[in-house]
Amino acid sequence: MKEIIGTVPLFSELDEIELAAISTLVSSKHVGKNSIVVQEGESGDAMAIILSGAVKVSQYASDGREVVLCLLEKGDFFGEMALLDTEPRSATVTTMEESELGFIRRKDFARLMLEMPRLTSKLLAEITHRLRRTNLVLAHISTMDVSHRLYAYLNDYCEQYGRLRPDGRIEIKLPTHQLVADQLSTSRETISRAISALTKDGVIIPLAGRGRVKVDVAALDQRIEDF
Template structure:
């Protein structure tokens, strides 16, 4: 687990023995697919580091309507906001596949901040990036049409593999719709047309972007 923690930005500059100390106080837990890890509004006392698997961060209302804020995988973490301001959880977390987490208590995290001020600086940097990303998302929702939001989401999630852009996760049309604030039917029509045009190739657990996506639909 120390190797995973060392790759996380907030712990990357710590010495091996310091990372080992944090890891020794953490609790590892596994959860099956579709497990609710956190409910929006819950009280808080810990942050979670994803050791394996993928999760989604989402908001929902009483009618069951859901908006996905982001998806996260191994080496990423969540829950740090609530343990910093001690406010209720700001979003819900669900596993998208079997997951294993390293759970760090608020007391241990607070102690790490006191002992290692550089962690606080890195947390501030990470929070700044989060604010910028959320601002970008608001801009997209307000100024882009549905096609533009679909195209940007695909490109943002894609990773470069030998010159080819690939989204290495199982992503349903409903997932995309919930990420961009649209309907599954509209997203399905757009994805079908992109596939017909040879722009994308959906696989079982990935989507390959074959060429530059068209500017409009």
């Protein structure tokens, strides 16, 4: 477990002794695809680290419509807000594939934050980064058309989860068109047309494997700058 915990960015600045201490407090659980891990409005007493797999974080509008806030993958974490303010869960978290999750209870995490200042600093930095990203997404939704929202989204996704290829392009596993649409406040059909246009222009090149593509980030940047 210590080796896996050491690959999580939240714990990247900790030493071997600290990682060993954390690993003894993590309870791992295998969760099937499309399972609700956290329910909006419920009380929470643990945060979770994604050891493998992926989840979506969403809220539901008054009309029952799902609004996807973000997607999280291996190395990301969620549920920390309920540990910091003891308020009910602010969103629902659902697995998008079979996942392995590591849970840390509130009382254990509170002790870790007191004993490990670097962990506290890293957590605050990550929360701040997420808030900035949320503000940026809201700004994009209010000021950009759908195509440019998609360009900005793909750019951010490549930065977070992409792998640099020898040709300079970034390889990612593209979320389903519906998931992208849910995050950008538009329809699946609109996203499908926009992605098809990017593929036709060579900005996105499909690869072997479901959803795997390589992206010309420089071309995306240029399109965003031209907006």
